Structures are given as structure tokens and as C-alpha cells.
Amino acid sequence: MDNKGLSLTGGPYWLVLVLVSSLLLCKNVASVPTCPRGAVNCEVPLGELFDRAVVLSDYLHKLSSEMFREFNKQYAQERRFITRAINGCHTSSIPTPEDKEQAQNMPHEDLLNLILRVLRSWNEPLYHLVTEVRAMREASDTQKALGTQETFAMQEALSTQEALTTQEALTTQEALTTQEALTTQEALSMQEALRTQGTPNDILSRAIEIEDRNKQLLEGMEKIINQVQHGVRRNEAPSPWLGLQFLQKADEDTRLFALYGLIHCLRRDSHKIDNYLKVLKCRIIYDSNC
């Protein structure tokens, strides 16, 4: 096209072309359009699913670390458990990669399925963790109140229980709404929401939050696997947890020990899952170039 044509007639077309091409070039691979609300068969792009999954796993790891720290401070300080090393986690039986090389050599689907297995294995222990921590909280609350009057103590215990149930209801509700958001919101905004939400600041609320987010992440992982494996599902059994009997022992020390081990394992596994997901995200979406 000669200059004349460019200036007179081709100008606007060139401009449009330049704009469109710049948009395409600058467009990030991950920023693909989201599913419109209410769409039935819409498939959220994989990049977004991964982004959200990574946000969730990061948050889970953060909560687990904080919970472990808090637990240490509150209960384990005098006892100084050494369970770190002795402890095998109930998920140890699942053959997960143990270093970078192994993780990189493992194919996507295998790794994803392993993540799914680990997540599923934690459903039951988390439930019991919440129950046990709540019982401990109530016991300590009642114990404090018993210093004054007995009736007053009972009242306080009841109100605490009430508060806890409402708190749980709220968090569950919140989890449901964020579940919806999982299908329509972008990962960054979700991360922002998690950050500005006001993180729970004690062991029980963290435990409850972890339980909810774990379920969310599980759902997200299933979606990812559906997309990656195109519907082929391997139903591998999760690893069972046999520590319930120790959580329910009458001896407080035993219980605390069991809890300590459980929370320690939770931190480890959440770190593991977080790592795997980030590696997978960089591998699949960004082509190993985060």
C-alpha cells in the first residue's frame, strides 16, 4: 500500500489492525474469558482453574502454618514434642514425588491424581480436627468460667457453642458463596478477597476455614482433572486415617500429642500440594517460565 493510500483510506484500518494485534499480543495466556454466570456447559479455561487452585492451596498452606504456630504457642510450649521426626503422616503411603526432579518427571495426570488422593485423604481428619479443637476450646472456656460460678460457667459454655455453630454456619455459607465465585471470578480477585477477608486468628477458626477450603480445592482439582484427562477418571482410594482413637482418648496429654501430630502433618501436606500445583501451573500454563 502506498503512502497515499495509507494516509487517506488505509489509515483507520491500519489503526484497527494495530490495536487488535496489540491486544492479542499483550493478552496473557491465562487471561481468557470467564464463564458467564449461569452457563451450564461452559468450560472455564484451564489457566484460570489453575490460578484459582493455586490461590486456594497457598491459602491453605498459610492457614496450616499459622495454626501450627498457634498450637505450638498455646499447647506445646511446655511439652516440646518431638513428633516431627517420629511422625509418619497417614498420607505417607501415597507415593508422591520427593524432590524437584521427581516432580518434574512425573506426568501431569499422575501428579494431579496424587494431589487429589492426598486431598481426599484429609477430609476425614480435618473433620475430626475441628471437632476436637472445638471440644478443647469449650473445655478451656468452661474451665475458666468455673472459677467464678458454676451456673455462669454453664452459660458461657453454651453461648460459646452457639457462637461456634453460628461461626461455622457463616463460614460454610461463605464457602458456598466463594464456591460460586470459583466459576465466575478471576483468580487475582479471589486472592484479593481472601486477603481482605480478615484471616481467622485462632486455632478453631483456622481449622474450620481449612476444612472448607480443602473441600473447595478438591472440587477445583476435580474440574482440572476433568479437563486434563477429558473425563477419564481414576478412582484411587484415599489413604485412611487411623488416629481417631488417640484424639478421643481421655488423657489430655495424649490428645494434645495426637493433635500436634495431625497439625504438623497438615502443614507438611499442604506445603506439598501447594508446591505441586505451582509446579504444574508453571509447567502447563506458562511452559515452565513463570
Added chain:
Amino acid sequence: MSNSSAVSSRTQPPSWPELPLAISSKPVLPAIIALGPAIPAVLNRASQSLQIVNPGPLTNSSGRPQFTKCRSPELETFSCYWTDGVHHGFGSPGAVQLFYIRRNTQEWTQEWKECPDYVSAGENSCYFNASYTSIWVPYCIKLTNNGGTVDQKCFSVEEIVQPDPPTGLNWTLLNTSLTGIHADIQVRWEPPSNADVQKGWIVLEYELQYKEINETQWKMMDPVLSTSVPVYSLRLDKEYEVRVRCRQRNSEKYGEFSEVLYVTLPQMSPVPCEEDFRFPWFLIIIFGMFGLTVIFLFVFSKQQRIKMLLLPPVPVPKIKGIDPDLFKEGKLEEVNTILAIHDNYKPEFYNDDSWVEFIELDIDDPDEKTEGSDTDRLLSHDHQKLLNILGAKDDDSGRTSCYDPDILEADFQASDVGDGTSEVAQPQRLKGEADLLCLDMKNQNNPPGRDAPPAAGEPGVILAEESKARPLPLSETESAPHAAHAPLHSPSPLANIDFYAQVSDITPAGSVVLSPGQRNKAGIPQCDAHPEVASLCQPNFITDSAYFCEADAKKCIPVAPHVEVAARGEPSFNQEDIYITTESLTTTAPRAGTAGPAPGSAMPVPDYTSIHIVQSPQGLVLNATALPRPDKEFLSSCGYVSTDQLNNIMP
């Protein structure tokens, strides 16, 4: 790998029970619990021994070699360091060895292995390279000196991550402020080279610290995930130091600080700027003087105009109809009359009086308001119209605050103009009464009657056009004929009852019996006929009380011909009648065959008349006996008595 097999094949670290207890200060716990498939085995073995190791930093007071720390910089390798206790002369300087053991998915390895590399990490260290490092796997290491364990430690690699410092710090100028004093810069750096952030294996968090060169305290910024961060509001004439450190995401321990970056900002204008914030005294003085001037002007200015200019008066709702001068002069009756315009105002002595009922009604239809007087409506057969009577509407539908503001204001202005006495208000009232009494006034929207005000020469009160009920003071019903010069036209049955007629009785039938008001009753227009009636009345009695004696008022009432009485008598027993006056009752009493007071149109029946016989449905027969009147004063202020007076009267 099934769980059951794992249970059976699980073995404990063979030398575990041999590991000596480290310095422990607390009593042992009775059990160690391992949450895993091998729980029974663990419990059996370790039921007696409890490992409690003081995790805090150990002082090297004993002279033994001790672990100082173990560290993994990138989650791929790790190294452990210890102190050498040889200098304290603890035995012979034997070889210090490190042994480790780690747990493979389900079980511990069989034996302790020695450190693969004592060299790479420096002296008194052990370096585990990538092939020896497994993440998320428990390790235990022990330090031996001449075969004897001196220290041990257990950990997982992901717990001991402390990255290397970031590299390649540099800064760029973002912008400078307009004043040339401050500037913003952007600091950039690179993650440590050994950390594999590109593949996402490790995620790092950075913390930037900066300070002026001659300061001692570092200013810290919040941790960020990105490798560049803006630093705002640096002063241009100062030099700054910047350093960055990083840690693994969601970890606690930071790595070492990077090298310090020196930031020298370019000098801007040579004009020396004020360093300190000077309190703007000058401005304060100026504004203070201005304010004071305004205040003085306002306070000391006698001129109303300036005051209005500076502080315009806030419009307040005016309660129209009450001249404040009235309050000053102490004419409470006037105030009462005026206030009585408002429906809500009820004089106190009515509260205990169960005889009197106040009909509060809403006026919905503007058309209806204009037709017929209120009395007319009261007496009319149309019960519907009852609703539109006498109501001062309470809503705010477009009307001004007072009920009839224009009227009353005009009235009062006129009255003010006129005499300035309370008497002036009266003619207007009287005139209004005339309007009321003249039944058809409303019907015909006829203001001619009002065009001829009796005394004050005030402008006509356009009442009919007001789409309200009569707000006029209603007490002086009897004085109506005083202003009866208003022409009356079409009569209405049972008309010409006073606007406020006291209810004496209620018949069993439900009709209301009014105390006798005006003599002129049904059928015949009265208003036009008797201007001379005015002469009979004396206006002065009006001034005494707001409510008048019937006896007094009767003077003003022209004598009605017999016909009227008769005519009135019939309808009075009509079931449709709303009002039955005692007079009508008494006139028809002989008809009913009961003994009663002789019919006399001029006979004053007291307002409160006791019922002699109740003969339903013929009605009531009243005792003609008047109430005892102890004092004359009662007479003069009779009609509507106060509660006290009533109590005096009644047995």
C-alpha cells in the same frame, strides 16, 4: 502398597531406644503417638521412652559439639552446621561425625548413614546435595564424637528453608514532587540464582528495608511477592540505603540481607527549601482577624440589614393565627378561640366530660366541603356527610400549617387594623356563625352574607371557597343571629341548630339529643328574616366566656312561630333524625302521652337535664327541674361548665 503390609513391615529406627535423652527439663510423657499405619508398633516400642528435646538454642557451655543450624537455601539441598567443642578441652580432639537417617515413605532406613560431604559447606558442616535430599521426609541427624552421640536433631527439609539473598539491586527514579522536595523510586532485584522460581519449585517473599544514611533505624516495608517495589517520598537532598531479603512463602525465617544499595537522588533546584514545617502563623492571623471582624460587625451592628446579610434568619414554621400580641395583652379567650380552630385543641374541662363528644372527621372530598354548612351536614339525612363535618383536617395536603391561614391572617390583620381589641375578633366570628347558621350558605357558595360584615368593615371572609370545614371558633353559637344579616336561602330540615350544640342525651335509638340552641328550627330560613334580632342581644356577654349560655343566647333568638315548632316536632321523632333537641322532645312530650314539662318554646331547658323516663322508642322524658344553681356566676358562665363547677353542682 497396601496399608496392612505397611503395618507389618514397618520397623522402628533400630537404635531409637538407644538414643540418649538430650537435655530435658520436663518430666517424660507416658506415650509417644505416631499417627500412621504403624501405630500399634510404635506404641509398644516407645511406650516408655519419651523424647523431649529442648528446641531452643543451646548454649555451648558444656563444650560439646552442637548443631547450630540446618538450612536449605532452595528446597533442593541442605546443609547442617555445628560448633566444635574441642576448644574447651573436652577429651581428645577426636573426629566429629554426623550421621543421618531418614524415613522412606513408610519406614525408616535401616541404619544411620554418614554425612556425604563434609567439605562443600565449610568447616564443621555437612552438605547434602540434591540426590541425598528428599523434601517432606523426616530426617534425623546426630553428631558423634568418638562414637558417642553428642547431639541430635530431627527435621524436615521444607521446614528449614532459608533462601540466599536477592541479587542485582538497582533503582530508578519514578517521579519527583512538584515542590522538588520529594521523589519516588522503584527498586528492582533478582531472586537468588539458586532458587528455581521459574519452574515454580519455590516461591519467595521479599522484604525491603531502607533508611537514610545517617539514621540507625531501618524502615521496613511489607513483604511482597514481586521482584520490584516502589519506595515513595524520599527526600531529594538525602542519601538512602536499601536492602532486601527474602524467605520462602508462608515461612517464618528470612534469609540473609542482600548487599546494601545506595540511593543518591539528584539534586533539584538550588533554592534552599524550608526544612521544617513552619506553623503558618501568618495565615492564622489573617483568618482570625477576618473572622473577628465579621463577628464584631454582626454583634455590634444595629442595622438590621447587615444582620440579615450576615446571618439570614432561618425560616421557621409560623403558626398562623396567633398574634403574639395577644399573649402579651393577656387575652386568653382570644387565644382560646383561635386555638380552637385547630381540631386538636380541646379545652381542658372537656376531658372529664363524658357528655360531650367531639366529632373528629376527615374531609376527603373538596367538593363536599363547600356545600352546606357544617350544621347542615350534621343534621342532614345523608350520613355520609357526617364525615365531612367539623373536621380540621390533620394532614399536610398542601395546606399551610394553620387551618385557614389566609382567612385568619386576613382576619387578624383586619382586626388589628380595626380596633385592636378582642372585640374586633368577634364580629368576624359572629359573621362566621351567621354563615353556619345560614344553612344554604354552603350550598350555594354564596358569599353575599359575608360581604356585609357587621362592624369591623373587614374584608369578606370567603369561607365557602375554602375546601375545609369551618375552622371558626364555634363556641359562640348563640351569637349567630347577631350576624344574621347574611342572606339565607334554601333551608334544610332541622337546620339552624347551633354549630356547637351541646349533646345532652343520646336516645336509645341512637340519635343525639342536643341542648336547645336556636329556636328557629326546621324548614324555615331564619337568617334572612331577623336582622333586628341583633338588637336584642348584647354583645358584651360574648366577651365573658368562649361558650355562651343558652339563656343568654336565647335573647338573640327570634321567637319562632308555632308552626315551626310543630313542623319541627314531627321530624324530630323521625328515626332518621340525627339530632333531637331537648326542646323538640319536650314539645312532643304530650304527644307521647307522658307527663312532661309544658311545651314552651321559650322555656329554657338546662343543658344537663336528668332523664326522667326513658321510653324507647318514643324517646326520653326529661325532668324539667333545672339544675341547682348555687351562684350567679354559674349562670353567667353556664352552658359549658368546667369540671369543677360541675362537681360543685352535681350531687
